Amino acid sequence: MTYVPKDPANWIPLPGLLEIASEALFAEFREELERSEYSDIRPTHGCVFRFVQGEGLRLTEIAERAKLTKQSVGEIVDDLVQRGYAKRIPDPDDRRAKLICLTERGEAAQAHGRKLFAKVERRWAQRYGAERIAALRELLEEIAATDAPFAAPELAHAEPAAA
Amino acid sequence: MTYVPKDPANWIPLPGLLEIASEALFAEFREELERSEYSDIRPTHGCVFRFVQGEGLRLTEIAERAKLTKQSVGEIVDDLVQRGYAKRIPDPDDRRAKLICLTERGEAAQAHGRKLFAKVERRWAQRYGAERIAALRELLEEIAATDAPFAAPELAHAEPAAA
DNA sequence: GCAACCTTGTAAGGCTCCCTTACAACACGG
DNA sequence: CCGTGTTGTAAGGGAGCCTTACAAGGTTGC
Numbered sequence: 001m002t003y004v005p006k007d008p009a010n011w012i013p014l015p016g017l018l019e020i021a022s023e024a025l026f027a028e029f030r031e032e033l034e035r036s037e038y039s040d041i042r043p044t045h046g047c048v049f050r051f052v053q054g055e056g057l058r059l060t061e062i063a064e065r066a067k068l069t070k071q072s073v074g075e076i077v078d079d080l081v082q083r084g085y086a087k088r089i090p091d092p093d094d095r096r097a098k099l100i101c102l103t104e105r106g107e108a109a110q111a112h113g114r115k116l117f118a119k120v121e122r123r124w125a126q127r128y129g130a131e132r133i134a135a136l137r138e139l140l141e142e143i144a145a146t147d148a149p150f151a152a153p154e155l156a157h158a159e160p161a162a163a
Numbered sequence: 164m165t166y167v168p169k170d171p172a173n174w175i176p177l178p179g180l181l182e183i184a185s186e187a188l189f190a191e192f193r194e195e196l197e198r199s200e201y202s203d204i205r206p207t208h209g210c211v212f213r214f215v216q217g218e219g220l221r222l223t224e225i226a227e228r229a230k231l232t233k234q235s236v237g238e239i240v241d242d243l244v245q246r247g248y249a250k251r252i253p254d255p256d257d258r259r260a261k262l263i264c265l266t267e268r269g270e271a272a273q274a275h276g277r278k279l280f281a282k283v284e285r286r287w288a289q290r291y292g293a294e295r296i297a298a299l300r301e302l303l304e305e306i307a308a309t310d311a312p313f314a315a316p317e318l319a320h321a322e323p324a325a326a
Numbered sequence: 327g328c329a330a331c332c333t334t335g336t337a338a339g340g341c342t343c344c345c346t347t348a349c350a351a352c353a354c355g356g
Numbered sequence: 357c358c359g360t361g362t363t364g365t366a367a368g369g370g371a372g373c374c375t376t377a378c379a380a381g382g383t384t385g386c
Contacts, residue, residue, distance in 0.1 A: 003288030003296065012315055013280035014287070014296075015189040016213070017303035022181035024310035029178060044372065050179070059335060070335065072373055096334040096381045117176035124177070125166030127309075132302050133166065133177075139295050140180035146290075147187035152175055207343065222364060233364065235344055259352045259363040333382070341374075346367105353362075 028120045029113075036116075038109045040083055044076055048086060048100065049110045056089065056101030065150055085109055191283045192276075199279075201272045203246055207239055211249060211263065212273050219252065219264030228313055248272060 012020075026043075033041065041049075047066035051057060063073045077100055080086035085106035091097035102110060125133040144152040175183075189206075196204065204212075210229035214220060226236045240263055243249035248269035254260035265273060288296040307315040 003285050003293040012304070012307065013192075013277075014284045014300060014303075015185050015192060015280070016314075017300065017307055018181050018185035018188065020307045020311045020314055021303050022178050022185055024306065025181065026178035029176075042371090050175075060333080068372095069374065071337085071375090074336070075372085091334095094334075094382070098335080114174075114176075117178070121177045122166050128302060128305065130166040132298070135295070135298065136302060137177060137180065139291060139299060140177075140184050141175070143187065143291065144175065144180055144183045148183045151183055205342090223362080231343095232345065234346090234366085237365065238343085254363095257353070257363075261364075327386100329384100329386095331382100331384080334380085335378105336380100337376105337378080339375090342372090343370105344372105345370080347369105349364105349366080351363080351365100354360090356358090356360105 025120060025124065028123070029116055032116050032120070033113065036112060038112060041085070041109060041113075045080055045085070047073065048076060048080055049102075049106075049113060052086070052100055052102055054101070056099030058091065058097050059100060060097075062100065067150065080106070188283060188287065191286070192279055195279050195283070196276065199275060201275060204248070204272060204276075208243055208248070210236065211239060211243055212265075212269075212276060215249070215263055215265055217264070219262030221254065221260050222263060223260075225263065230313065243269070 051062050051065050059070050063070045088098040091099050214225050214228050222233050226233045250266055251261040254262050
């Protein structure tokens, strides 16, 4: 019943292991992205590509989900607009607000990014075992839905935690 | 055989999930650390507490393992020295070098930190299932040993990758 | 219909963490 | 000892994020 990690001295803390894995995997993604025609997209831009879809989202909305300030996201969006990946259109419902949405190029980049992520994930499934990676994803989705629902609105209604 | 992630649209990339989990877990650790008598220790200081042990390590050595520049680690060590957690002693074998090691207080903080990490890991084992967390750690250690051996010298001789 | 208040986005400046360039002190092989 | 490599330091910069402050537009109550 009592979970006991191994030797306390010769042992890397779990958050550290998770971070190492995250960075290793993300590095593979970035390597491929940088060889593509979207090499000017930096990790920071991710908060926009990750959340924006279709009609667009308000700055405030993105900031909340990404757990960043409006100012920070505003700067990131400025940059994406200048690079031709995003645009701001006036919100018909509120003259203060603007809807941030992707340009055609932006949507192409988003689609390409998703494909790359899937590719890298398949590569790891091959390297470490399909069942293990599937189990990893399942566990992590449960954790994300429980511990960071703001960052994972997609999973909010999907994972009922413990049935 | 072919590993297929779910719906490509309604789906968070694996590196993102890993990062969310890492940050959630790390946040629990920091929360407890900040309520302790070591509340002035910041995440950056981790690279020293993580690698330094006993006799001490050279700056160059720490920098290599942490994948940081010597200057960056130097600054971090300056900070830890000023706060009373670390000290530099001249290396008897090389008059240019200094061995960075922990003070008594530093070692106490290190021990406390390790205990906290273990505690948080047990808490997650209880929340998400002991077997699943054990499997998670096992997989992540294999990944760390394969994809980032520099960051995990402890695992270098432990995991024979794929037998 | 307007005063008080909230929300949306922007502006300006600062902080942390990390990097690059440059260098001085020492080690070591010829 | 004389070049060459290594150890640590100094100085300055940049990316990414934050805080404080505000102007323009909405909303609510009376």
